[in-house]
Amino acid sequence: MADAASQVLLGSGLTILSQPLMYVKVLIQVGYEPLPPTIGRNIFGRQVCQLPGLFCYAQHIASIDGKRGLFTGLTPRLCSGVLGTVVHGKVLQHYQERDKVEELGPGNVQKDVSSSFDRVIKETTREMMARSAATLITHPFHVITLRSMVQFIGRESKYCGLCDSIVTIYREEGILGFFxxxxxxxxxxxxxxxxxxxxxxxxxxxxxxxxxxxxxxxxxxxxxxxxxxxxxxxxxxxxxxxxxxxxxxxxxxxxxxxxxxxxxxxxxxxxxxxxxxxxxxxxxxxxxxxxxxxxxxxxxx
Structure with a gap:
């Protein structure tokens, strides 16, 4: 329990610190370019047109919505991170408990140790199942996070609160909208x-x-x-x-x-x-x- 709580706290702290950069990255991914290119120099010293960096975009957002605006979408992202960490840990714990039972086996005889490559396949498969389960459970919060950020482009207020966003998505798109x-x-x-x-x-x-x-x-x-x-x-x-x-x-x-x-x-x-x-x-x-x-x-x- 202590390890799970420390992972949740550490993940939440990193999420809060990285939220402004995550916000800017999402706007860049959808092609939002509010600032004009500037003249700069590349590594060879030649003059080229350069798009503003992440911090320039962050300053642009802060100039419109204030510094608090850089943390738009933080609540659903925190929910996604906490829930994902818990689900991921529970799935891996299930496999570990099953291993303890299998190690004893009939007559308390331990099984032979597999090769290193077989061990990699086994561990990767389990990690894949844990990550997939966490992604499946937390994806609705991920969708709400992205839409809360992207509405900055059109200055909408459609996805503001977590509960209101859930109701809006369900009413307009049904269950599939969350995925x-x-x-x-x-x-x-x-x-x-x-x-x-x-x-x-x-x-x-x-x-x-x-x-x-x-x-x-x-x-x-x-x-x-x-x-x-x-x-x-x-x-x-x-x-x-x-x-x-x-x-x-x-x-x-x-x-x-x-x-x-x-x-x-x-x-x-x-x-x-x-x-x-x-x-x-x-x-x-x-x-x-x-x-x-x-x-x-x-x-x-």
Whole structure:
């Protein structure tokens, strides 16, 4: 219980601290560009047009809604984080309790220890189940969080309170409205998890020499490095999920003429691919196109 409470408190603290940047990131993902490009220099010293950074966007939001406005959508996001941590921990605890029973087995004989690769598959599968359960339970709060943020674009007040937002979504879209964008989010989480753990296993097993003391320290960082790499590759799933969560929800940021209407998340994915293919013919480039280009480049390299 103490570990669960400490995880909830730590997660809540990080959520509060990161909320302004999360707010700006969501607005960037839906293509909101309120500030004009500025002239700057790249790493080679050449003059280029640069879009303002995250802190400039945060200052723009604060100038309109005040510093308190940077924490829009914090309540449902906190609910999502707390509930997700509890569900994730309960699922893993269930597997651990089942392991204790299986270790005794008939006649209290312990089972043979499996290979390291089998152990990675077993642990990754259980982590996948725990994360998927947490994502499934908390996705309605995630949808409310995103819509609370995106309504800044059209200056609406449709999704203000948590209870009012729940009633609004249920009245207009039914139960399915709470799970808009769920499939690409689940796919992204699962692919990212398996990529991260598989790459970490390959690096620790074949790339690093366990006989060297410094290598043991490097192995502790391999999980973080491979996790970052996996999150880069699966970013398009996150982007598509967020776009679908706000698509055609009655807000200016998710409806024409500001944003096209998508029939499904696959349609959204295909339209983003077309943006990448037609990039050379388009005078403007949104942030989500930049991330999608990086994904295509890395995957084809």
């Amino acid at each position: 808009a964008g769920l499939i690409p989010r689940l796919l992204g989480d699962i692919i990212s998890l398996w990529l991260c753990n598989s790459l970490a296993y390959l690096v620790n097993t074949y790339a690093l020499d366990s006989g060297v003391s410094t290598m043991n320290e490097m192995k502790s960082y391999s999980q973080a490095v491979t996790g970052f790499f996996a999150s880069m590759l699966t970013y398009p799933f996150v982007l598509v999920s967020n776009l679908m969560a706000v698509n055609n929800c009655g807000l200016a940021g998710g409806c024409p003429p500001y944003s096209p209407l998508y029939t499904s998340w696959i349609d959204c994915w295909c339209m983003l691919q077309k943006e990448v293919l037609l990039l050379s013919l388009s005078p403007s480039l949104t942030f989500h196109s930049i991330y999608f280009i990086s994904f295509v480049f890395v995957s084809l390299k």
